[in-house]
Amino acid sequence: MQTQCSIPTFGDTRLPARFWAKVNPNGPIPAHRPELGPCWEWTGSHDTHGYGQLWWEGRHVPAHRLAYAQLIGCIPKGLECDHLCRNHSCVNPDHLFLATHQENMADMVRKGRGRGVNGLKTHCPQGHEYAGANLKVNRGHRYCRACHTASRKRRKAQLKEQPVRERC
Numbered sequence: 001m002q003t004q005c006s007i008p009t010f011g012d013t014r015l016p017a018r019f020w021a022k023v024n025p026n027g028p029i030p031a032h033r034p035e036l037g038p039c040w041e042w043t044g045s046h047d048t049h050g051y052g053q054l055w056w057e058g059r060h061v062p063a064h065r066l067a068y069a070q071l072i073g074c075i076p077k078g079l080e081c082d083h084l085c086r087n088h089s090c091v092n093p094d095h096l097f098l099a100t101h102q103e104n105m106a107d108m109v110r111k112g113r114g115r116g117v118n119g120l121k122t123h124c125p126q127g128h129e130y131a132g133a134n135l136k137v138n139r140g141h142r143y144c145r146a147c148h149t150a151s152r153k154r155r156k157a158q159l160k161e162q163p164v165r166e167r168c
Helices: 063-071 101-110 115-120 145-161
Strands: 053-056 059-062 079-083 096-100 135-138 141-144
Touching (some): 053 063, 059 063, 063 079, 096 101, 135 145
Antiparallel strands (some): 053 059, 135 141
């Protein structure tokens, strides 16, 4: 449930002018959700995943999280800020909502983005099915047992071919 003191508008004084100087309020309108209106695109620094970031209170913070926290309300522990518009550069608080990490990752898979798409794969690159006795799970990652066994055999053969080093 979102509670807010006032409806956030572009240039809101709850964020400093240096924040707004790095925002383009005339960003793209999401094709899948035109009713959201234009994204407020972050034009400043971005992290490696495309999220806007800025220096705030002695550290780099995601620009969309700062916008949400300052204009809507705090982000409770265990929740993340997600984008309705699917635009990582967007800082428009009307495009942001809170979700658990699990919900965020499930949403990412449904939209066909990120590493989560590997969870949808039913076969390894060699065509073996990820199922039954052929499925190996280690630390949350799935492996093809047939390919893993073949890789171990190749490695063992390579080691046999190498000369044994003398110990000093």
